[in-house]
Amino acid sequence: DTEVTQTPKHLVMGMTNKKSLKCEQHMGHRAMYWYKQKAKKPPELMFVYSYEKLSINESVPSRFSPECPNSSLLNLHLHALQPEDSALYLCASSRRGSYNEQFFGPGTRLTVL
Amino acid sequence: DQQVKQNSPSLSVQEGRISILNCDYTNSMFDYFLWYKKYPAEGPTFLISISSIKDKNEDGRFTVFLNKSAKHLSLHIVPSQPGDSAVYFCASLSGGSGNTGKLIFGQGTTLQVKP
Secondary structure (H helix, E strand, O other): OOOEEEEOOEEEEOOOOEEEEEEEEOOOOOEEEEEEEOOOOOOEEEEEEEOOEEEEEOOOOOOEEEEEEEOOEEEEEEEOOOHHHOEEEEEEEEOOOOOOOOEEOOOEEEEEO | OOOEEOOOOEEEEEOOOOEEEEEEEOOOOOOEEEEEEEOOOOOOEEEEEEEOOOOEEEEOOEEEEEEOOOOEEEEEEOOOOHHHOEEEEEEEEEOOHHHOOEEEEOOOEEEEEEO
16 A cells, blocks of 8 residues: 545645544555645645654644544644635655655645635 | 746647747755656646756656756656647655655646647
């Protein structure tokens, strides 16, 4: 299994809603990542988990809350988002270590109304 | 400050010809580079990578060249096919905390391969 899966594919939410994005991989990777991509821009790193522990937080607002319940799963909990948070949210995974390729999921297209 | 730059927003080539996508970086500490291909509404797909101890890496139709002194790398696709039409991102991998890397992407180059 060489796939990173993400659910849901699309999500529309109001500014007062609470929702979660889910990511799963079964490649035995011990590093997992959340990226945000706005239209016509490159992906930007949000969070990195290494061995289920948060190792990098790129100064992301607290309305985004990551969680790594086990080595295969990564969640991103969303609360009180703003319309400017609308974007494609990408999950990735890699073998632990700097010099390893990151494999991306298909992303969740989030729209905040 | 953009540490990875792709100065050509778009490139158009004829099917069967060579596509050359360019990338420059500013941080001399970067020592591992990757190319990703992205179709609309999909996640990036890893294509090929190169370590700074090499100046060339080849995988099928894809070859990446690295010129460390110029802080420049390029991706060659030969022969180009219409299915190669996509956005191509150059990225560097910087060692992060706990030895887990942070990908820094360029702005991307949209490649169109005409039949």
